[in-house]
Structures are given as structure tokens and as C-alpha cells.
Amino acid sequence: MSERFFLYDDTVDTKTRFVSFMGENQRFDLAIIQSDRYYGKHIVLDIQSNRFAIIGTDDLKEEGYLEYAFNLSEEDAEELRSFLFELV
Known part of the structure; x- marks a missing residue:
């Protein structure tokens, strides 16, 4: 077996928030991870759909x-966007 070539192998401290809320059309179950990586952006995981994105204000x-990253309708994406703007 050949030797494994790592690009990086770091351990970092993170702050994780688990939040669930009901929108007009669907339930959002999220894990929101903050670390010193990704230029201050958050990793947002949608636990129900198994989708995630690295998200900042931009x-x-x-x-x-959000529609693309989480496969959402415009209305559902706006509810998620409104919530996430409170965090970032």
C-alpha cells in the first residue's frame, strides 16, 4: 500500500449551534459551525437534506x-436567509 499524502490534517476548536425551526412550508434542522477557517464564514449543515454550504454575508x-446550495424554493430560501442574517 502506498503512503498517504495529506494536504493538511489540522484540529481546530469550533463553536456549533444546533437549531430547528418551522418555516411556512418546511422544517429547518441546522447545525451551524463557527471556526477560524473559511475567512470567518459559517458552515451550515441542513441535517434533513444532507446538504451543507460555507456561508458568509456575501x-x-x-x-x-441558498436556493442552489440547499435545493430550496425562493420562499423557503428567503426564510432561511432571514434567519442566517441574524447570525452572520
């Missing part, structure tokens, strides 16, 4: 980003 302002 991403929330980008049209269609």
Missing part, C-alpha cells in the same frame, strides 16, 4: 445561492 446577498 453569500446570503448572492441571488440564488
